[in-house]
Amino acid sequence: MSSQSTLADDDLFGEAAAEMREEVEAHLEDAEAALPDPDDVWDADADNVLGVLNALKSTLDVGDAAEHLxxxxxxxxxxxxxxxFDDPESLEARLESVEALLGSIEEAGDLVGDLTGTMPQLRSQLQDAADAADDDSPTDADAAEADAES
Incomplete structure (x- = not known):
């Protein structure tokens, strides 16, 4: 192999390395752009808890961010x-940061999903308990009747 082809190979390798770094950075930018907006995670516009949870669950969907990562x-x-790469540590740190954030978002989404399933069930149980308490408590007529008998 001649020294001229070695120089050409080195140039091509350097060019390919630069393109790879650009590709990694572009995918990271796309992943970060696909993350939920912080205000959408915090603000809620719903009539009840279930509406808030459903909206939050939708907001926490990482969608394309995971594929870009x-x-x-x-x-x-x-x-x-x-x-x-000349400086793989900086890319690796950014990858780890985005990956950790996606993990946190997915974990929060799982928790919200659990609550979305639990809250209607809890409400139903509380309603049943309240209805049972109403059935067991004396009505005004029962109280008047008890007073009349004493």
Whole structure:
């Protein structure tokens, strides 16, 4: 192999490495852009708790963010193994940060999903208990009758 083709190969490798880094960064930007808006997670416009929970559950759907992160990680791993990046630590830290945030969002979504299933059941149980208490408590007529007998 001549030194001229080695220089050309080095140039091509450098160009490919730059493109890989750009691809990782583009996928990370797309993942971050697909994350829920902080105000949408905090603000709620609903008539009841179930409405709030359903809206929150929809807001916490990470959708395309997870796929963009996956693509970024795939490209990063190939580039890292090829030792193509000058500063792989900065990309790796950003990948880990986005991955941790997605994990937190998915965990919160699971909790909200659990509450979405639990709250109607809890309301029903509380309503049954209130109805039973109403059936067991003396009515005004029962109280008047008891007073008349004494």
């Amino acid at each position: 996956r693509q970024a990680k795939k490209t990063f791993i190939v580039g890292q193994r090829a030792e193509a």
